[in-house]
């Protein structure tokens with residue numbers, strides 16, 4: 001593994017792992033949840049909020065930043081870390097998911113994808129090579145390969161085409177990535193890590209084939225698992241995790257992309273996943289939904305009108321330690337921005353703290369019981385109210 | 386003056402004053418700018434932001450809070466301080482300005498004002514007595530009388546009617562206020578201060594008559610000056626301040642209501658004003674405008690696209706100490722909430738810091754030169770860009 005990147009496993013408990021992932025911008029404990037700042041801002045939150053609630057690595061998105069304000073502009077401003085004032089690790093997603101979601105606005109061939117910007121309709125082209133250059137300019141610590149993403153329920157034939165193309169594109173990404181590391185040493189983060197992405201839909205044989213081919217292709221710093229939590233049934237997702245994690249090297253961090261509901265995080269850790277990200281906690285916060293240890297709730301519920309208690313009795317976040325549900329409900333009903341901010345802050349804190357607790361359970365050797373009890377309690381009253 | 390309220394003048398320089406106003410929830414330096422949290426939240430900011438930038442007393446609005454979530458609800462939750470988690474002093478405006486702005490939706494008579502809620506059209510009545518009860522329930526340290534507000538350019542006849550009615554209503558407010566202090570000792574803030582409001586439009590004789598009548602009516606803890614910055618010319622406003630401050634007692638704080646542009650604050654201090662409030666800094670922040678020491682600017686200006694500098698070179702706020710204009714412009718263009726928050730934070734900080742500087746100049750005996758230089762620089766490039 002290229003210095004300064006390294007990954008140490010402190011403890012394991014069944015398939016669950018407690019580790020430490022070292023990046024050019026610091027060390028992070030795993031398992032960990034990574035908040036998403038698509039446009040170089042985790043929506044409604046301040047970088048300081050994220051530091052305080054214990055987030056370490058955050059995400060940004062190459063597709064969105066390429067279109068606005070532009071990766072070259074961000075490089076001119078010193079790269080993403082300086083631009084958004086985040087001195088911890090950053091990971092950029094390649095934009096594969098966004099580009100392939102542009103139904104009707106894009107043309108796919110072996111070379112890459114042509115698409116029209118969702119902002120101004122301008123014609124754009126993403127290839128494995130161009131995406132590597134974009135992510136070089138942005139300067140994240142970890143950058144994801146450009147892959148061919150298909151919907152969750154895609155049948156095996158098309159899923160195979162996309163999976164095999166993703167592996168061919170991975171090789172092109174790797175060649176361009178290596179060239180840039182050699183020939184563009186003045187990039188904002190000189191040493192980055194390229195993560196491959198395992199694809200294959202909900203087809204166990206494709207997933208196994210993808211994971212094996214990727215594992216054997218190079219000594220990756222870490223590996224991504226993509227194309228899950230995109231519409232498939234939860235048991236299918238969990239089955240795929242079982243297959244993939246069995247095939248992946250155990251001494252590298254595994255990152256399950258775009259998965260961020262509490263129950264999925266716990267189930268993922270139980271299957272050997274180390275890193276998670278999702279827009280859910282901030283997006284939910286903007287619609288009034290919040291996590292509690294006994295399930296999801298909505299702040300709009302009239303039952304909270306005079307409730308002096310915090311969003312969650314056991315939460316120590318900057319919302320719960322100061323404000324009542326009654327106040328946050330008033331803010332939300334009155335469309336005060338502070339309401340969105342407090343709910344987003346609580347939700348992100350909830351997932352970061354959940355992964356801290358999972359890590360402690362792995363280290364204590366109590367993960368099996370802890371996760372069973374946690375899930376039972378979370379599902380005990382699952383109706384959203 | 387009723388304990389624990391007190392007002393000490395540390396220094397004067399011409400008519401400008403440096404003082405300390407003591408309230409049940411703490412001591413504040415004067416002159417001071419007070420951020421406005423109409424609905425029990427200073428828009429886009431966190432109470433912690435306000436503490437950190439040096440705000441001491443903040444405002445809330447009796448009209449808005451009466452309609453939503455209700456003053457009785459807030460009392461049930463322990464009063465405004467506990468509800469919004471602000472342990473510093475709070476002032477509530479009576480709602481006179483809001484009620485009288487409801488053209489066509491309200492009926493005025495000597496008893497009070499009947500109006501329809503702007504939220505649900507329900508019929509409401511405000512009288513001097515009912516407003517005192519609302520402000521008692523909210524529990525601010527300082528509460529404003531219910532007054533009859535007229536537009537800035539109102540002719541002398543109607544301005545006199547409103548001014549004289551405001552004085553009669555002040556007496557009714559005082560009687561009810563005294564009764565509540567005696568008979569409702571369990572209110573959230575047992576000892577509050579009632580401020581009268583000087584009215585009279587832009588008519589010097591009416592202003593003088595109003596100020597004199599109010600001064601002679603009781604030993605007020607402090608006094609408000611209302612009905613300015615509502616459409617009249619700036620020289621008219623300054624002339625009214627000269628007249629009013631000459632008539633008001635010098636040993637009490639004077640609060641100029643709803644005035645919050647930097648130049649008006651400096652001109653107000655020069656005429657003996659101690660307290661200011663305005664929604665301008667947060668409202669402007671939401672439209673992309675920000676204050677600098679050389680005038681107002683807009684973050685939307687394309688000139689800032691690659692600007693690595695802070696909003697204002699001399700500002701030490703939490704936005705300027707961390708983020709470039711290029712980043713904040715990106716956030717604003719991308720409609721990221723953090724953009725509104727940073728601009729609001731900077732603008733509020735700008736006014737709070739301006740009043741800190743004015744106070745220091747009064748104490749140093751250099752206010753005349755300081756204010757002349759400050760205004761010359763602020764007006765040196767007044768085009769908004």
Ligand SMILES: [Zn+2]
Pocket residue numbers: 311312315316317318319320321345346347349
């Ligand atoms: Zn919380």
Ligand SMILES: [Zn+2]
Pocket residue numbers: 696697700701702703704705706730731732734
């Ligand atoms: Zn600033």
